[in-house]
Amino acid sequence: MNIVLCCAAGMSTSLLVERMKTAAKELSPEANIIAVAESEILQYIETDDRNDRADVIMLGPQIRYKLKSLKHEGEAKGIPVEVIPSVDYGMINGKKVLELALSLIK
């Protein structure tokens, strides 16, 4: 299961990714959590290889403006796309974001 976090450079989310991975050990060990840059996100939607394709895409709040278009792209492939709540993002609350991601997949 690929949980893909997307922000401008794929770097500000790296702290969050670490936190989510810690939380995933308990909640969802099979989850593969990665952070990518805005410019790379399309390939995670468009790829036909199920192993590479995102199962859910979480956007950093700073690229909230991308939600509309990415949601559109994602829906075509059945991939939920959502914005990470600013509060969880700012508090680097990995667990909450993971829970949100998991709930979106289901």
Add this chain to the structure above:
Amino acid sequence: MKSVKRIEAVYCKLKAMHQGKGISALALADAMGLSRANVSSDLNQLCREGKVTKSDGRPTLFAPGGSIAEAESSETTLDKLVKAGRSLATAVEQAKAAILYPPRGMHALILGETGVGKSMFAGMMHKYAVEMGKLAKNAPFITFNCADYSNNPQLLISQLFGVKKGAYTGADVDRKGLIEKADGGILFLDEVHRLPAEGQEMFFTFMDKGRFRRLGETEEERSANVLIISATTENPESSLLRTFTRRIPMIIRLPQLKERSIEERFGLILLFLKEEARRLDREILVSTNAMRAFLSYNCPNNIGQLKSDIQLACAKAYADYVSYRKECIYISTTDLAGHVKEGLLNTKDHRNDWGKLLSMKNNYYVINPNQAELEDGEMAGLDNVYELIDARVEELKSRGVSQQELEAIMERDIENYFNQFLYGIDKRFKKSNLANIVDPLVISLVEELVKFSEARLDRVLSQKVCLGMALHIQTLVERRRRNESIINPQLNHIRSKYRQEFNLALECSKLIEKRLDISLPVDEAGFLTMFFILDNEKHHTSNGNVGVIVLAHGSATASSMAEVANKLLGVDYAVGINMPLDISPEEILHQLRTCIGTFADCPGFLLLVDMGSLTTFGSIIEKETDIPVRVVSLASTPHVLEATRKAMLGYALEEIYQDVLGITTFNEASFKAKREAPVSSRLAIVTVCLTGEGSAIALKSFLENHLRLPENLFEVIPVNLIGTENIQQRLKKISEKMDIACIVTSFHIDTKVPQFHIQEVLNLKAVSEIQDIVNIQSTYLKMGSTIKYHLKNVDGERVYTDVKHCIALIEEALHVKLSVDSLIGIVLHISCMVDRLKGGGVVVKYCNAAQYITDNRQAYQSIRTALNYLEEKYQINITDNEICYVMNFFEIKEPGEYGL
């Protein structure tokens, strides 16, 4: 009939005896005094029913429930209790017997002093009965405290037994009593000795026969199947209880807290702390000393009191946390009630216990709401206080200290260690000994540092240096604890001028970080360097040192303050001038002039005065001598100490002055300043009304009631629309002081700030939306402390402040205002970037960076310039690739899609 009963008894006994491995029929038969054949057949019957499993092999082992392996993990409530505390073993055995006694259990009386946990124990018995299948899963557990109605026997009886309609005036319906409500379960009667005489007979009948009547009923006799557990603090030999005990064969005595082992007490403390942590859904940190106090204080009201004392401490710590006095919920000795603190005095009785349970080195314990185990930073190693003391004895011995002296020193060390947490600073000055004002941990650290440095420098450091260093590190620790930054403006100068000493200082700094578990910026090494060059006379004679003069009313106040400072620092530096009340200010001024005359080439004077005319002397002297003078009023010993120390080190007058002023802010003031000073980091919700400020104010209180506003962070500001200035101007004025999070108004105001119509607010529609804004804004403001825990190479709070500064510069240059959403992202991004670059991490690439920069020349320039600030401050190199990513954040994109 009989065999059915036996099979039940066998099943229950099997469950009671079962400890995971399974039990042979023989063992069970022996334990029950039955024949093996009977037991064996019962067990096989149970096996067929699926209630019991048996193992392969010989002898055949039986286990209740599912498979034997599965059963291993299932432990009953009471078994867990015994595991947690051996002193409860007897009580637990009795409780088990009472519950399992066929056919329906045995009534029990629990004896024990106030607060030993009688109610809790009864509750556990109920749980155990359910676990063992003696009671149905939803079997009632009804608690009744006889003391509640003891002065109204009629009411008590009606509560217990129920009422028939018309039994007395007002009894207009048939009502069930507690006994009926407890049918099929357990009725717990607390303080049973308060059961009035009228109720006793009825109750005894019920206990004997299981039959009773509601109040007012004559005909019908009712029955209920209730197991009675009663409890009392009284001596069971008292008259009532004697009749009671005759009917209740099972008397369970619960031990007092002081009869229980220290491990059990420790377990209880952790349990209660954990409950609080769970309630607050936050980590609770407990200082080792507070933990000691909890373990050792005299707690006459037992576990109940222990629990409430812990709750009180948690509440205090939480209050400090929510009012921003503390960064986290941290319980230190200051949060403890007086009688709890006294626990630290019981050192003799408890020293061994502490040694067993508490490690010395990590300064606190972390109680995590989600974790079962206690986290204990570094339990291993020689880290408890007694081993530390042993080590100190070894060290003193190796210095050739005599046995007698040794004992004296050790006694004082130990005493000081504990006393210093109990008494204020003034008492600590009683002996002019360093250990009186500096944490022994710091002292031992300094001793280690001195040893290490002397070996490296190949010379002996003077006492002055050692003392100075100890005080310095003590203040350092306090500063870090208050999260104040450490900035050394002379860093580069020191680094290049005293290369060898600086390198040594860097290593010392690392050692301090390791030992005290704090993080220090490189600036600190600059300060430490100063200690190593202090003995080189050349250094400070060239600059000259600031004179420190203490002036105070009273015949010996000033001189004794100066004396204390001098003795503590092992110098003769600070000068005290006393002003007895019968001497005129002119006379004192004259004395001051004479005194100043004795200093040669002094670059400045710091006057520490108490009050009155003395505060004006500074400017007089400055005019007369042309030497800069600074005055600190309301001075006390810590001021003198700090001033003397810094002056000795050759600090400039202004630096000393600022630092000494900082001491006033040690306790209350620094927190106040922290809350009030950065005005720009506060937020406003502005309410605008047409008709004067009245309704705006009403709106203000409405908002304050309906929103959760973090205190000291948010302010609701009422404004009226009609006024001398127009609304835009007034909003601008407010935004100079604080950021406006949103506006509540009945008019459209032309601004980018989100606004809500009063109507939406009053009908609560907009409240949750405003709350979201509040939450996001406060998340942003608190990000400094959030990222503090995540960044490895830099101080998170500092980076946060600096990054925010940079962003403001960029915003200004590019004429954009970012949304909070973006701000959170960009702060996180740049902070991580600084941390990454500082730690020598990877440098990211940006596709077509060159093209992107050419296309956005102006943005690039502005951002480059602003980030230069970070480059210099953190000595990192921010590449164009990185800048491109930052530029991304500032691109103006599809405005209006997000409104914040």
